[in-house]
Amino acid sequence: MTSLGSSSSSATEYTVRVPKNTSKKYNIMAFNSGDRVNCSTWTQARMERDMSARRIYGEEEMQEGAAGSEFGKKQREEARRKKFGIVTREFKVEDQPWILKVNGKAGKRFKGQKKGGVTENASYYIFTQCPDGAFEAFPVHGWYNFTPLAKHRTLTAEEAEEEWGRRNKVVNHFSIMLQRRFREQERGEDDDDEGEKSGKKKKKGGGRGGDLRIHDLEDDLEMSSDDSDSSMGDDGESKTKAKKDTGKGKGKKKKKRKSNEEALEDSDDGDYEGLEVDYMSDDSSSDEEPEGKGKLSKGEDHPKGIDEASESEEESEEEKQNEEETKEEEEEEEGKKTPVQVEKKKKKDSSGESDSSDDSDIDGETASALFMKKRTPPKRGGGRGSAGSSRTGSRPGTPSIDSASTSNTLRAAASKLEQGKRQPQGPVTDSPAAKRLKMEPNSQSPAPSGKSTPQPPSGKSTPSSSDVQLTEEAVRRYLIRKPMTTKDLLKKFQTKRTGLSSEQTVNVLAQILKRLNPERKNVNDKMHFYLTE
Amino acid sequence: MSEKGEVDLTGAKQNTGVWLVKVPKYLSQQWAKATGRGEVGKLRICKYVSFTLNEELTVIEGIEDKTVSAPREHPFTMQSVGGQTLAVFTENSSDKIALEGVVVQRAECRPAVSESYMRLKRLQIEESSKPVRLSQQLQSPVTNNYKPVANHTYNLEYERKKKEEGKRARADKQQVLDMLFSAFEKHQYYNIKDLVDITKQPVIYLKEILRDIGIYNVKGTHKNTWELKPEYRHYQGEEKTDE
Numbered sequence: 005m006t007s008l009g010s011s012s013s014s015a016t017e018y019t020v021r022v023p024k025n026t027s028k029k030y031n032i033m034a035f036n037s038g039d040r041v042n043c044s045t046w047t048q049a050r051m052e053r054d055m056s057a058r059r060i061y062g063e064e065e066m067q068e069g070a071a072g073s074e075f076g077k078k079q080r081e082e083a084r085r086k087k088f089g090i091v092t093r094e095f096k097v098e099d100q101p102w103i104l105k106v107n108g109k110a111g112k113r114f115k116g117q118k119k120g121g122v123t124e125n126a127s128y129y130i131f132t133q134c135p136d137g138a139f140e141a142f143p144v145h146g147w148y149n150f151t152p153l154a155k156h157r158t159l160t161a162e163e164a165e166e167e168w169g170r171r172n173k174v175v176n177h178f179s180i181m182l183q184r185r186f187r188e189q190e191r192g193e194d195d196d197d198e199g200e201k202s203g204k205k206k207k208k209g210g211g212r213g214g215d216l217r218i219h220d221l222e223d224d225l226e227m228s229s230d231d232s233d234s235s236m237g238d239d240g241e242s243k244t245k246a247k248k249d250t251g252k253g254k255g256k257k258k259k260k261r262k263s264n265e266e267a268l269e270d271s272d273d274g275d276y277e278g279l280e281v282d283y284m285s286d287d288s289s290s291d292e293e294p295e296g297k298g299k300l301s302k303g304e305d306h307p308k309g310i311d312e313a314s315e316s317e318e319e320s321e322e323e324k325q326n327e328e329e330t331k332e333e334e335e336e337e338e339g340k341k342t343p344v345q346v347e348k349k350k351k352k353d354s355s356g357e358s359d360s361s362d363d364s365d366i367d368g369e370t371a372s373a374l375f376m377k378k379r380t381p382p383k384r385g386g387g388r389g390s391a392g393s394s395r396t397g398s399r400p401g402t403p404s405i406d407s408a409s410t411s412n413t414l415r416a417a418a419s420k421l422e423q424g425k426r427q428p429q430g431p432v433t434d435s436p437a438a439k440r441l442k443m444e445p446n447s448q449s450p451a452p453s454g455k456s457t458p459q460p461p462s463g464k465s466t467p468s469s470s471d472v473q474l475t476e477e478a479v480r481r482y483l484i485r486k487p488m489t490t491k492d493l494l495k496k497f498q499t500k501r502t503g504l505s506s507e508q509t510v511n512v513l514a515q516i517l518k519r520l521n522p523e524r525k526n527v528n529d530k531m532h533f534y535l536t537e
Numbered sequence: 538m539s540e541k542g543e544v545d546l547t548g549a550k551q552n553t554g555v556w557l558v559k560v561p562k563y564l565s566q567q568w569a570k571a572t573g574r575g576e577v578g579k580l581r582i583c584k585y586v587s588f589t590l591n592e593e594l595t596v597i598e599g600i601e602d603k604t605v606s607a608p609r610e611h612p613f614t615m616q617s618v619g620g621q622t623l624a625v626f627t628e629n630s631s632d633k634i635a636l637e638g639v640v641v642q643r644a645e646c647r648p649a650v651s652e653s654y655m656r657l658k659r660l661q662i663e664e665s666s667k668p669v670r671l672s673q674q675l676q677s678p679v680t681n682n683y684k685p686v687a688n689h690t691y692n693l694e695y696e697r698k699k700k701e702e703g704k705r706a707r708a709d710k711q712q713v714l715d716m717l718f719s720a721f722e723k724h725q726y727y728n729i730k731d732l733v734d735i736t737k738q739p740v741i742y743l744k745e746i747l748r749d750i751g752i753y754n755v756k757g758t759h760k761n762t763w764e765l766k767p768e769y770r771h772y773q774g775e776e777k778t779d780e
Contacts, residue, residue, distance in 0.1 A: 015583035021575045022568045028627040030637070032557070037620030043549035043639055051626075051634050052542045076731060104544075127565040130625055131556035132638070139580055141558070143565065145628075 019138040020131075029145040030130050033104075033116065039152055051104045054115065058095050102148055113155070116148035157181055474502045474509060476516045480535060483522050487534035490517075544626070545635035553638030555625055558613070559645045563657070567594045567607055586613035588646060597657065605656045610649035618643055705739045713738055713746055718769075725770075726754070726762040 035041040085092070102116035122128065128144035159167065159180070167180055174180065474497045482488055482496060493513060499506050522533040560568075568577045571594060578590040588611040595606045623640035648654050716736045720727065732747070733740055747753075751763045764770075 015581045018580045018582065019576055020578050020580050020588065022571055022577050024571070024575050027630045028635075030625060030627050032640075033624040033626050033636075035622040035624070037622070039622075041622045043546075043622065043624050043636065044552055046546055046549060049544035049546055049636070050542045051544050076728070126562060127560050129558045129560050129565070130637075130640075131558055132553070141568070141577075144557075 018133075020141055021138055022129075022141045026142060028142075030142045031145050032128070032147045034119075034147060034149045035114075036149075036151065041150075046106050048108055049104060049106050051102050051116075053097060054101045054103045055097075057100060098146075102150070104150060113153040114150040115153050116150040119147040119149050122147040157184065159184065474504065474512050474516070476519060479513070479516045480520055483520065483533055483535040487525060487527065487532035489530050489532055493533075542634070545633070548635065548637040549624065549639065551638075554641035555638045556642045556644055557623060557640045558643075561646065561648065563597065563607060563661070564590070564611070564646065564648070567597070570594060570598075586615060586644065587611060588613060600657075600660060602656070602660075604653060605660060606653050607657065608648045608651050608654045611646050612649060614645040614647060616643040616645065705733075705737050707739060707742045708736075710746065713743070714750070717746065717750065718765075721751075721765050721770075726764050728762055732763065 099118055101118065102114075104114040104116060106112045106114070122144070123146075128147075129141040130144060131139045131141050134140055163184065167174070478497075479493065482493065488496075490513070494509065497504075497509055497513065499509055502509065504512065517533065520535065522535045525532050525534065567590065571577045571591075576591065577594060578588055580586065580588050590607060590609045590611065592609070595609060597605065597607055618640055625637040625640065627635050627637055629635070713736055717732070720732065720735050729740070729744070729747075733743060736743060738746075747763050750769055751765050754762050754764060
């Protein structure tokens, strides 16, 4: 506008005209300021109405006349609609959005949606200056807000929901769209080979995350080789790079998983047999409880266990155990320490290929996982147990451990814990999972009774690394806790568990008592010993 | 058809600048009444911008009060466009789209406040505050309906019509068949009532004929409808066998 707003001090007057017979309808095309649209840079533009809403509005036209049509169907449908009060809005072409394509195929695309309410209370006019200096005012017919359309691929609603569910696990976000593109490609090549495609799809679907999913490690590794073949340049590289990263993480986890597998399988060896639920237990059950709990919370209690273990007498065993324990500690520390997580891994191991929804209820599945796990190990445990028991000759001295296999480390550690703390209250982490686990094994205790040796309720098959040892320390602890008769004490140190014969037990117990010299008192006509510290 | 959808970009290339002015409703109404070439007033631009409405357009239709009229002076409030890009495009009656220009200045047309304007506004408000629907109590009850009659008018008409038409006579079977076939050419499924209407035959007779050539759909989407037997049909894609 050249002569508008000029700095003339004297007023200039212009006539304003409102042309009457204009056939053109004026509209406003509004762009967002952030899009930085400059109309003068457009070389070519096409604009059409977006009629995609028509099919939603239009009824399904049954064939007019002839096959498939009914006489008077339209009227009947209309009457029905009126009866139910269904009001269908008409499809007005005037209100449909515009699709604007600038600079041809490779240029930008915009969608212009009509803004309502513009002409309701006030009118907008476009003032243009004519060559003769007068202004012409045209009323604005409609206002359209134009927004740029994304040219890149986007996820559909279902896919977006899936990815949302995996958002905490997904590290490599590039792979999300990549996978989708692969899937689309395959769908495009559907005609060629169905079988091949399905196989490929499964593989790709398996590695669909490319993400941190432990059980898909093999699939992903296979995939990475495939991808490098078929992928497009940078994408492939980034993907393989990402795979390496995730692979590393997975490797770590795999290692951990393996160690956990081994450890778990062994420790599952009838451990939770005979575990009782009742925490307000009598003495008889107090043994089993700490044991089981010790096992479950071995992660957290490792430092404690080791400290306490160092207090106990056998040093050789300690050293060995310490080594293995520290190793295990490292492995444990890599992962998580709560029993729940341990169970989670168990579950993943047992249930080969779990589904990808990691937000699923873990607790609910641990029970089943445990059940599954229990079926298999008991046999092995039984075999090993008998071998172990035959191995140990003298009991309290050196509970020999399978030094060869790290498999016993967990059990060893747990046994140390047992020695370490004979407290009636269980270990610190009384998680519900642990509790439930105990319940489950309890119900199962009659089941694996097919073992060769009738296992004591604590379920330890090898007395060598048993939980109960007839030591002065243990007796002292019992006596401090509450007054006990000799009979009670004997019950505590059952022959099956300590590995001693009954005579030996009696002898050893007598010696210990002599050493301890506990106080006596008579309760219910029975002589009780007790210590006060 | 390459013309369709093609946007004429001359305005954009020339960078034609226009003003976007917001105008009150009553003023636009007055502008619509302009005669001749459409002159409505004068725009004065100096340090400020103001618009003066022509004298003859100040009379507002529909308001008898002579003291109420549209004001003449309207100062413009100028506003900047901001970062927003506002373009103007036009649509022809022949669906031709052209880009006319870009908005360089926005303005609001306000009336200079005067007594007559206030009165005008007041009238407007009064009018707009009237409820659209109004409940009124009737003075006396409506008495010209539901009077007891010997026979209602509607019934009388109905009976008269029936008598006039008379009972439907059985026409020749061949004729009826022809009628049916032509009807079924138009639509595939028919209700028995509709067929009776079309053929003007008594129901029983019609049903007999239909049983010969057609089948009765009991279930499915076309419930309780008659259609021709498959051998009689010749819709698209089907074999034709005549009777």
